[in-house]
Amino acid sequence: MKILHLLSTLDPRAGGPTEGVRQSGLNMTALGHQIEVATVDDPAAPWLRDFPLTVHALGPGKGFYGLTPRLVPWLQAHASCFDALIVNGLWQYHSYGTWKALRHLDVPYYVFPHGMLDPWFKQTYPLKHLKKCLYWPWAEYRVLRDATRVMFTTQEECRLARESFRLYRAREEVVAFGTNRPPADAAGLREAFYAAHPALRDKRLILFLGRIHPKKGCDLLLKAFAQARNLDPAAHLVMAGPDGSDWTPALKTLGAELGIAGRVTWTGMLQGDAKWGAFYASDAFVLPSHQENFGIAVAEALACGLPALISDKVNIWREVETDGAGLVAPDTVDGTLDMLTRWLQLDPVLAAAMRVQALQCFERHFTVDAMSADLLRILQEGRRDEGKQKPTLARAGAGLTAPR
Numbered sequence: 001m002k003i004l005h006l007l008s009t010l011d012p013r014a015g016g017p018t019e020g021v022r023q024s025g026l027n028m029t030a031l032g033h034q035i036e037v038a039t040v041d042d043p044a045a046p047w048l049r050d051f052p053l054t055v056h057a058l059g060p061g062k063g064f065y066g067l068t069p070r071l072v073p074w075l076q077a078h079a080s081c082f083d084a085l086i087v088n089g090l091w092q093y094h095s096y097g098t099w100k101a102l103r104h105l106d107v108p109y110y111v112f113p114h115g116m117l118d119p120w121f122k123q124t125y126p127l128k129h130l131k132k133c134l135y136w137p138w139a140e141y142r143v144l145r146d147a148t149r150v151m152f153t154t155q156e157e158c159r160l161a162r163e164s165f166r167l168y169r170a171r172e173e174v175v176a177f178g179t180n181r182p183p184a185d186a187a188g189l190r191e192a193f194y195a196a197h198p199a200l201r202d203k204r205l206i207l208f209l210g211r212i213h214p215k216k217g218c219d220l221l222l223k224a225f226a227q228a229r230n231l232d233p234a235a236h237l238v239m240a241g242p243d244g245s246d247w248t249p250a251l252k253t254l255g256a257e258l259g260i261a262g263r264v265t266w267t268g269m270l271q272g273d274a275k276w277g278a279f280y281a282s283d284a285f286v287l288p289s290h291q292e293n294f295g296i297a298v299a300e301a302l303a304c305g306l307p308a309l310i311s312d313k314v315n316i317w318r319e320v321e322t323d324g325a326g327l328v329a330p331d332t333v334d335g336t337l338d339m340l341t342r343w344l345q346l347d348p349v350l351a352a353a354m355r356v357q358a359l360q361c362f363e364r365h366f367t368v369d370a371m372s373a374d375l376l377r378i379l380q381e382g383r384r385d386e387g388k389q390k391p392t393l394a395r396a397g398a399g400l401t402a403p404r
Helices: 016-030 071-081 093-102 119-124 126-138 140-145 155-161 186-196 218-231 248-257 272-281 296-303 317-322 333-344 348-365 368-385
Strands: 002-007 034-039 054-057 084-088 109-112 149-152 172-174 204-209 235-240 264-268 284-287 308-311 326-329
Touching: 002 016, 002 093, 016 034, 016 084, 016 296, 016 368, 034 071, 071 093, 084 093, 084 368, 093 109, 093 140, 109 368, 119 126, 126 140, 149 155, 149 368, 155 172, 186 272, 204 218, 204 272, 204 296, 204 333, 218 235, 218 248, 218 333, 235 272, 248 264, 272 296, 284 296, 284 333, 296 308, 296 348, 308 317, 308 333, 317 326, 317 348, 326 333
Parallel strands: 002 034, 002 084, 034 054, 084 109, 109 149, 149 172, 204 235, 204 284, 235 264, 284 308, 308 326
Antiparallel strands: none
C-alpha cells in the first residue's frame, strides 16, 4: 500500500505522534509498503533533514493553528496517488485541511486523535474548550464524521472521546499501538549515559521521560519524591524531556523549596542512544500524568525491562497492572507517593520479577510489529467498505460503535 501520514509538525519535541509515525513508517516500509509524510512545517525546519521517510513540507504554517495555503491544493493534486491518508492529531489546520481537500474526492482518510478528545482538556482548560465548541461543528466534527475510520489506541481513549462534545459521530476502531524494541547493547548504552552524567553513577534512578508539561504531573512528582526520599538515600529523580512551556524554572524553584534540588537531575530532551542509556541506567520509570492516551515512553520503558510507575490516567494502566509490570495509583501527590513508597520498599526478589514481567508486557501488547499488522488490517477493511454501506457511526451518548 501507498500511505500518506499528515501531521502538524515532525518536531521531535511534539511528542508521541511524531515518534509513532516515524517508527510505524519504518516498520511498514520494511514490509514493502510506501510511506510518506505531509506536514505544515517550514521546509527549512532542521528536524526534517534527518527524518527517515519522504516528507512533503507544506508550510510554514501561521501561528499555533498552522494555517497554510499550500496544503489543500497539494492534497487535491496528489491524494489520489495514495491508497489511504492518515491524519495524526486534531485542532490544527492539517486535520481540517484534509477534510476540505478530500470531501469531494474518492480517497479514504483515517484519523488518529492521539488523546486530543479526552475530556480532561475540557475540565482543565474551560475557556479553551468554549472556543473549541464554537468551531467544533464546522471543523473537527466534520473531520471525524467523514473519516473512513477514527482510530483510538486504547478502549479507554475511545470511551472518553465521546464525553467532550455533545455533537459527535465517528466510525470508531481501536488499533494496536506500539514501539520498536530497544538496542540490545544495554551495558554499553548504560555506561555512555553514566559517562555523560557521572554524578548519577551508583544512584537508584527514578526516571521521568516526557514533555515537561502540567499535564504530565511533574509538580506532584517532585512533591511526592520529597516525602519519599528518606526511604533510600541512594534514590535520585531524573527529569528528562523538552520544555515547550518554560515550566522548568518554576519546577526547579519548587524542588529547592522542598529541599530536593541536590537529588533531582534535569537532563533536557534525550534522544537516540542517550534516551536508551537513561532507561537502562534507571531503577524504575515514573509517569504520574493527568491525561495520557497511550504513552510511548511507557512502552519504551517496559521494552527495557523497566517497571512503570504510572497514574490511572495513563490509558494503558490496565495492561501494566494486570501483567504485574509496574504500579498504578491516582494522579495525585498521595497516589504518586504511594507508588514511590511501594517501589522503594519492594523486596528485591519481587522487584526482579517485575522487571521480567515488564518486558513480557511489552512483547504481549506494545510492539510496533503488532501495530503495523493491525493498522494494515484496518486500512484494508476500510478500502473494502468504500462503495458499500458504511458501518454504523458512534454518536455521543448513544454508545454505538462500528463492529470490528
